Amino acid sequence: MDQLFRKIYNHPLFTSTDMLEIVSLHKRVILPKNSFLLEEGKTANAYYLIEKGLIRFYVHDYNGNEITTQFICENEIANEVSSLFQRIPSIQNIQAVTDAVVWKIDFEDFQHLYHTMESVREWGREWMSAQLFQIQQRSIEMITQSASSRYLHLMEYRPQIIQQAPLKQIASYLGIADTSLSRIRKEIVVS
Amino acid sequence: MDQLFRKIYNHPLFTSTDMLEIVSLHKRVILPKNSFLLEEGKTANAYYLIEKGLIRFYVHDYNGNEITTQFICENEIANEVSSLFQRIPSIQNIQAVTDAVVWKIDFEDFQHLYHTMESVREWGREWMSAQLFQIQQRSIEMITQSASSRYLHLMEYRPQIIQQAPLKQIASYLGIADTSLSRIRKEIVVS
DNA sequence: GAAAGCACTTTACATAAGTCAAGAAATGTT
DNA sequence: AACATTTCTTGACTTATGTAAAGTGCTTTC
Numbered sequence A, B: 001m002d003q004l005f006r007k008i009y010n011h012p013l014f015t016s017t018d019m020l021e022i023v024s025l026h027k028r029v030i031l032p033k034n035s036f037l038l039e040e041g042k043t044a045n046a047y048y049l050i051e052k053g054l055i056r057f058y059v060h061d062y063n064g065n066e067i068t069t070q071f072i073c074e075n076e077i078a079n080e081v082s083s084l085f086q087r088i089p090s091i092q093n094i095q096a097v098t099d100a101v102v103w104k105i106d107f108e109d110f111q112h113l114y115h116t117m118e119s120v121r122e123w124g125r126e127w128m129s130a131q132l133f134q135i136q137q138r139s140i141e142m143i144t145q146s147a148s149s150r151y152l153h154l155m156e157y158r159p160q161i162i163q164q165a166p167l168k169q170i171a172s173y174l175g176i177a178d179t180s181l182s183r184i185r186k187e188i189v190v191s
Numbered sequence C: 001g002a003a004a005g006c007a008c009t010t011t012a013c014a015t016a017a018g019t020c021a022a023g024a025a026a027t028g029t030t
Numbered sequence D: 001a002a003c004a005t006t007t008c009t010t011g012a013c014t015t016a017t018g019t020a021a022a023g024t025g026c027t028t029t030c
Helices: A002-008 A016-024 A081-086 A107-116 A118-144 A147-157 A159-164 A167-174 A178-190 B002-008 B016-024 B081-086 B107-116 B118-144 B147-157 B159-164 B167-174 B178-190
Strands: A027-031 A036-038 A046-052 A055-060 A066-072 A093-096 A100-106 B027-031 B036-038 B046-052 B055-060 B066-072 B093-096 B100-106
Touching: A002 A016, A002 A046, A016 A118, A046 A107, A055 A167, A066 A167, A066 B118, A081 B118, A100 A107, A107 A118, A118 A147, A118 B066, A118 B081, A118 B118, A147 A159, A147 A167, A147 A178, A159 A167, A167 A178, B002 B016, B002 B046, B016 B118, B046 B107, B055 B167, B066 B167, B100 B107, B107 B118, B118 B147, B147 B159, B147 B167, B147 B178, B159 B167, B167 B178
Parallel strands: none
Antiparallel strands: A027 A100, A036 A093, A046 A100, A055 A066, A055 A093, B027 B100, B036 B093, B046 B100, B055 B066, B055 B093
């Protein structure tokens, strides 16, 4: 658990005192599989550090299909930024894919940190920049790589997802039909 | 020009005094077509408000092809966030698609505003949230919509791009081959 | 003002991925 | 344990998009 906070709040400006204050505002939450951290239509009031388990973000497309837009693995942050920081209802759902243990920090508590600590502001801005970078990289991958390359990439860099998420969710995350993913898996096993 | 600043720095927390100070730190720059605002490998030192003209972001994929990742239209901001705020070399290029007039603000000047004005911090965080939201929406569109729907969507909501960018750049932005875009255009004219 | 170079279009063909439907396997429920 | 449900696989067929190559028409340039 200590390791979790050190991994996530990893910024040169943080002092030990900062860290103690930050950690003290997080609350441990146990989540059963399939439970929600945020439902569409509601406004986010917290973000979450994932200690154990797998989390996903999904939206409904115009046909009502669920599209998984993000997977959040252990030692990562689940934060629906546009709802939390613009204080507007979310179009995304955040759901536990497996049973999970997470640490929650409420918006008001974070606001307090953000307004009183320079280090938190810098950390926050860099975290958002990194998010933007990652999502940009993912778009580029979607454009330039084939479905099977994208799957292999996931296998290599985010194996937790392959192991714990159902095929249908992975397929929608990769932007392909679930039958196609099934076929891709078969080819990989053969070769 | 006044309208440009009002559109971009549009946040309830800004006072007239804030606005005057902010505007005073921007410098007008004239850009010839094809000139660069940022080149890959260099670290961004400013961001830009676009008064006139069209700007694009692009990267090179592993085959050396240019992939246009963003178009920035008039009254929008061109900011390579991960390079500017994480102070690391950019993998993206920012280039003027047409002759352009932009207003530049240097990183140090922005840092000054950011550290001294609460309103700038809130504005900045909301702007980044909005960016994340937009890029997320674009990913979803890439997954769920056909190439021609995506093109029609661009036509409807960002006509400046269709009018001013060459076909090849639009095609890579939509994630399709330029011959495919040419076909799509033909079908649209016929129907 | 002819040549060269771009930007775009068109054609023929190849291929990745989608759709639909059936069945197998796994999981959850009483 | 038996049933119902969900998840995953497989097959046959369709379709959107990619590839390669040739052709058209504009600009740019010397």
